Amino acid sequence: MLALRPVEPLERGLDWLLLPVRGMEALAAPLAWLQGRRVHAADESTLALRREEALEQAELEDALRFMARPEELALPAGVVGLRAEVVQRPGGHLDRLLVRVEDPSVIEQDLPVISGDSYVGRVDLDATRRDARLAPDLYYVELVTGAEFRVGAVTDDGACRMVVGGLAPLGDVRLGVHNPEDPSRSEGRVVVSEPPLVEGRGDLANGFHLGRLLAEQPDPSAPRRRLVGLVPELDYATGLHQLLVLLPPDAPRPKRRLRIPLEHDGHWAPVHFAVRGEISPPREGRPLARGRLQGVRDGAALADGTRLVGRVLHAGLFESSVALLGDPGLPIPALALLRTPEGLRIHVLGRLWCLGRDGNTVRLLWPAVLPLETPLETTAQGEDSIPARIWTGSGEALMPRGLLLGDARLPVGPGPHVLTLTLPPGAEDPAGVRVRLGQEGQP
Amino acid sequence: MRRTRPLAWLMLAVWASWICAAQALCVARSPLGFWTPDLALILLVACIGSLHRRDVLAASLIVAMARLAYTVEPAPAVLAAFLAFSVAVQLLRRLAEFSHPLLRVGLCAGGAGAFVLWFALVHALRMERMLEGAPHPGLSASLSAALLPACATALTSGLAGLVLLDGLVRLPGLTPLRRRRW
Numbered sequence: 270m271l272a273l274r275p276v277e278p279l280e281r282g283l284d285w286l287l288l289p290v291r292g293m294e295a296l297a298a299p300l301a302w303l304q305g306r307r308v309h310a311a312d313e314s315t316l317a318l319r320r321e322e323a324l325e326q327a328e329l330e331d332a333l334r335f336m337a338r339p340e341e342l343a344l345p346a347g348v349v350g351l352r353a354e355v356v357q358r359p360g361g362h363l364d365r366l367l368v369r370v371e372d373p374s375v376i377e378q379d380l381p382v383i384s385g386d387s388y389v390g391r392v393d394l395d396a397t398r399r400d401a402r403l404a405p406d407l408y409y410v411e412l413v414t415g416a417e418f419r420v421g422a423v424t425d426d427g428a429c430r431m432v433v434g435g436l437a438p439l440g441d442v443r444l445g446v447h448n449p450e451d452p453s454r455s456e457g458r459v460v461v462s463e464p465p466l467v468e469g470r471g472d473l474a475n476g477f478h479l480g481r482l483l484a485e486q487p488d489p490s491a492p493r494r495r496l497v498g499l500v501p502e503l504d505y506a507t508g509l510h511q512l513l514v515l516l517p518p519d520a521p522r523p524k525r526r527l528r529i530p531l532e533h534d535g536h537w538a539p540v541h542f543a544v545r546g547e548i549s550p551p552r553e554g555r556p557l558a559r560g561r562l563q564g565v566r567d568g569a570a571l572a573d574g575t576r577l578v579g580r581v582l583h584a585g586l587f588e589s590s591v592a593l594l595g596d597p598g599l600p601i602p603a604l605a606l607l608r609t610p611e612g613l614r615i616h617v618l619g620r621l622w623c624l625g626r627d628g629n630t631v632r633l634l635w636p637a638v639l640p641l642e643t644p645l646e647t648t649a650q651g652e653d654s655i656p657a658r659i660w661t662g663s664g665e666a667l668m669p670r671g672l673l674l675g676d677a678r679l680p681v682g683p684g685p686h687v688l689t690l691t692l693p694p695g696a697e698d699p700a701g702v703r704v705r706l707g708q709e710g711q712p
Numbered sequence: 713m714r715r716t717r718p719l720a721w722l723m724l725a726v727w728a729s730w731i732c733a734a735q736a737l738c739v740a741r742s743p744l745g746f747w748t749p750d751l752a753l754i755l756l757v758a759c760i761g762s763l764h765r766r767d768v769l770a771a772s773l774i775v776a777m778a779r780l781a782y783t784v785e786p787a788p789a790v791l792a793a794f795l796a797f798s799v800a801v802q803l804l805r806r807l808a809e810f811s812h813p814l815l816r817v818g819l820c821a822g823g824a825g826a827f828v829l830w831f832a833l834v835h836a837l838r839m840e841r842m843l844e845g846a847p848h849p850g851l852s853a854s855l856s857a858a859l860l861p862a863c864a865t866a867l868t869s870g871l872a873g874l875v876l877l878d879g880l881v882r883l884p885g886l887t888p889l890r891r892r893r894w
């Protein structure tokens with residue numbers, strides 16, 4: 270039962286009891302010597318490929334800077350959008366985000382937060398101050414999906430006012446609608462509508478989208494009972510990466526920075542795998558001779574240059590278990606970079622799930638909570654999928670954005686879909702693997 | 713003889729560790745892939761056949777720890793699998809003649825297949841638990857994905873058991889662990 274339903278303290282105790290396992294690994298050192306430490310000749314084509322990937326990573330960074338900006342809507346006059354990036358969901362709270370902001374000195378309580386044209390929630394300064402472990406540029410954001418969250422709203426034609434917040438008791442994720450002026454109303458887009466200067470600065474987000482009204486029957490045996498909810502335009506569970514905190518016109522101007530460094534910020538440590546193999550056939554993992562005492566944490570990313578190699582599944586005291594990209598069940602927050610005639614476009618894929626490896630390709634489950642719907646020019650030629658380069662997104666602890674996964678064709682339309690990811694050349698034998706290290710209070 | 717027993721246990725650990733490392737390399741980097749036989753389990757079955765009853769648990773624990781050094785499977789799952797296997801073998805020893813080759817080959821095949829399915833079940837349930845509410849492949853998908861590897865490992869482990877069982881028990885250094893037959 271302990272194997273099926275893990276109990277954290279007992280598992281930590283086992284880490285102590287199984288310290289001799291490290292010795293077992295050392296016993297096979299001769300076999301590791303036979304494998305040899307591989308020295309990779311950096312031929313011109315490999316170097317060119319790596320340079321190209323680094324350039325594309327820089328392009329992705331540029332595209333990310335504009336990702337959170339509204340597309341159809343415009344910010345109200347004088348309102349400034351302060352860039353923020355989702356770092357993780359703290360302690361399993363689905364309705365709360367931890368974000369890193371561009372300039373912490375301008376943050377106030379209850380400032381509204383948006384992503385693109387959609388409303389996300391508001392800054393929770395009180396919760397941030399209560400958590401003494403947090404670095405000064407990290408803040409909590411309460412999502413509109415929170416059970417006690419409420420925001421004023423109106424249909425976009427202005428005919429029906431209501432309060433929105435929490436989740437409706439329906440099967441899929443639907444935002445809750447409370448006290449609508451017209452209870453029979455069941456269609457149309459709903460946008461934020463807060464009175465000015467009441468309870469924070471919610472009015473700064475007026476006009477930003479909350480979702481589309483939809484009436485559903487939660488119980489088929491009671492056809493007369495129907496509930497109205499909002500179909501959100503965002504994937505609140507796994508698809509939030511880049512955000513904007515809206516600052517009032519009278520707020521001090523923020524200092525622009527937020528290029529969260531990935532390569533040279535000192536939070537990576539080089540590692541190598543003693544034995545390049547995994548004993549359980551469908552799994553693809555490696556033991557790693559570094560553990561919690563050396564700064565390795567559960568979920569940390571392993572990278573080879575700009576490429577994602579895998580994630581730490583379990584960090585023991587002195588050693589860790591690493592799941593490589595082909596390990597079935599490995600979750601990866603991901604973004605797709607699409608090259609369209611209009612330029613680069615980012616589509617948030619949310620969390621992908623590895624289903625297994627077939628040679629140099631990896632099958633990934635894409636739930637497609639936000640499906641690819643826009644008819645791009647490539648689909649006009651009768652194709653039902655679009656080529657894309659897949660990168661990691663932010664939003665999970667110690668998993669930085671902008672690490673390359675590979676290339677895949679994204680199917681158009683509602684999911685779930687299975688993507689066939691083609692790994693970059695040489696990905697099966699990474700040369701310079703590094704692990705992202707955790708620090709106290711620093712996700 | 714008594715003085716050499718600790719050394720024999722150490723030798724079992726060394727052999728188990730080497731066999732597990734070789735098996736891990738075969739699974740990941742040879743064309744065999746999931747057709748690689750579960751050599752560690754074959755070693756355990758070979759040893760159990762010649763060990764005294766009171767030593768079976770210790771041998772299982774040593775082989776389990778060797779396996780743990782080369783796998784990402786959680787420690788409780790590996791320990792539980794080997795514990796259950798050793799209990800099953802003990803029961804079987806009371807019911808049947810353990811030295812019969814078919815029985816031991818069957819144990820190798822059945823144990824190897826069951827191990828693959830067990831680890832797939834543990835992995836799927838842990839993922840389901842960790843990502844409560846989030847969309848994920850699901851238990852049945854994970855188990856069905858493990859079905860072919862389980863059958864393949866069972867088949868090759870049975871065949872490898874047929875060839876290796878008698879040889880593995882005679883590995884250098886393990887003689888003091890063998891049961892006296894007189």
